[in-house]
Amino acid sequence: MYCRGIVGASTFAMPLVETEAIVLRTYRLGEADKIVSLFTRQMGRIRAVASGAQRPKSRYGGSLESMSYVRLWVYERENRDLGRLNSVEILESFFDMQKDYATHIAAQFVVEVAEQLLPERELNERAFRLLLVVLRALKQFREIDRPLVYFDYWILRLAGFLPDLTVCAECGRRFETDAAYYAERLPGLVGPECRKGLAAGARPMSAKSLAEVQRACAAPLDKWMAEPSKPNGISAVRELLESIVEAQAERRLMTRGLLAEVT
Ligand SMILES: [Zn+2]
Incomplete structure (x- = not known):
């Protein structure tokens, strides 16, 4: 499907692309519009302009809420960073999670890490499915530790940053019952x-x-x-994985401090 657009005297074609996506976050653009940061199934992470999305009766309704799982149509413009959203329909809402503050912060952490670690316009079907599975677990179980540990583990592994957690990084010896040590530069x-x-x-x-x-x-x-309880010491492992994620992102994650306060 194509739309003919006119800029100055020249006419150009803008392909209209359909994709599933998870809304990561939105930013205000001027008085009426928003920039939407999206992780799409077909194009990877992209940003697109949603015209009029700040208006009270915007045609986007609640579909651009952070974490919404949506189907959308976006005009892709050649040589431009930003696409232009045409329409969006909600497939699954995670809006209800806001009722539980800790779950909400955990989901915000997932979204922030996705935005920091996933390169722009790089297709990653496994990461897409990972985000969905983790958001659904947070929504269903209202437990933070297992879903976030699973998320950190896999997002690091998919990005190629995950060390083997069971052997010494220096000498390769397998950890038995003793302690293992982590320091950021390792x-x-x-x-x-x-x-x-x-x-x-x-x-x-x-x-x-x-x-x-x-x-x-x-x-x-x-x-x-489905296991009746989470493993002992899982919070410490979560903290460890969060440290590795943060080291890879090369910046402090805003939601990490909030997570520490609620757990
Ligand atoms: Zn060693």
């Missing part, structure tokens, strides 16, 4: 034998919790959520 975790010279701030982690989490993340999240 490529992964180290055992006590390689700990010498590490900054005093290096945090000890339970090798057992790390192995348990790595095992759980190898299966679908639904299976893990």
